[in-house]
Amino acid sequence: MSIMVETESASLVNQYFSSDYRAARQRFLESAVKCPNFSFHEELKLDAKGPDGKDLFIDIVWLGPVDADKILIHLSATHGVEGHVGAAGQQSLVEDPIALQENTACVMVFGVNSFGYIWNRRVNENNIDVNRNLREDRESPKLYERIDSFMNPKKLMTIDEFQMQFGDATKEHGRVPIISALADGQYDFPEGMFYGGKDIGQGPQFIMSWFEKQFANRANGKDLRFLIVDVHTGLGNERGLDTLLTPITPSDAVVDFFGPAMQSAKQKKTVSEYKPLGLLTVALADKIEAVTECTLPIFRIGQEFGTVPRNQVMIGLWAENMHWHLAIRADKTPDHESEASLQLKKIFSLDDKVSQDKAIIRMRDLYKTSIDYLQVAHTLV
């Protein structure tokens, strides 16, 4: 086992990472069509454009038989700028494919939020956090109003001023309630952070309808088995290593199956201190369950890679959001290569070989385990 891992590690020299969305997309599509188990590719064109004025897409690549009963759905860039890592994982999986088992397919969704990916934002073209977007009731946490003035300042604020005001708020209300008010998702301040939107964004809408159409007329829908894996960064406990988060508490058998990365999440309940609602994977699973009437509930995994300490993530998000909206209020096109934007890209990416190698190995490991899971999922209840 250890020999295998070392051999793989030695051969991975960051070759799957690309500098930006355009380069990553081109490579991904070129490699995908050459994949021995490639079935088809579909591009969903968004209205939003990149900083280069060119079109943006959500790309769906189907590997394995189109009528497979066991289907892994693998997503990257749900949180835009976090996509550099997930896309590298997908690149590795099409460039150096792992065999799918019989009657098994993988549907890769490359660039769920390609706008955020190319503009170095976590959110989409309407400042919407895609993972707070898909819920019926759009109620904001009461405390968010208290913190919006400094979380989303209307004029330039220094990091020191921000930290002081943030400290005051946590002294007054407690750290966990403030973090939760911030990150659970809010629906009343469209320029604020973790904004869930008034309506479902175009990207999530496209994805939901695509999957609905794909599976609506499938015969033997009841026997279909699915697993959804969504790759994220910024929350894991260790740089380059992942924690496997699940919106529902998994059974012990499932935790044992996915191993230590899921065990650590279960022991600590979750690596995050909040519980967002409106996740894309949850809505997608609900939709697929409804149209297929599959009897096995669809399991969802957020593969969260650690990058930098949590407070740096928060400050980076705050600064980028402030600069973005200051530019818009001044009638300027925001600069996706401003200091704050490039800093955000750095915060949510892995730019050193050691952590990039670790992440690729873990994404490939989870892919293999996911394929195995689909074979035995019905026994793991």
Ligand SMILES: [Zn+2]
């Ligand atoms: Zn994320």
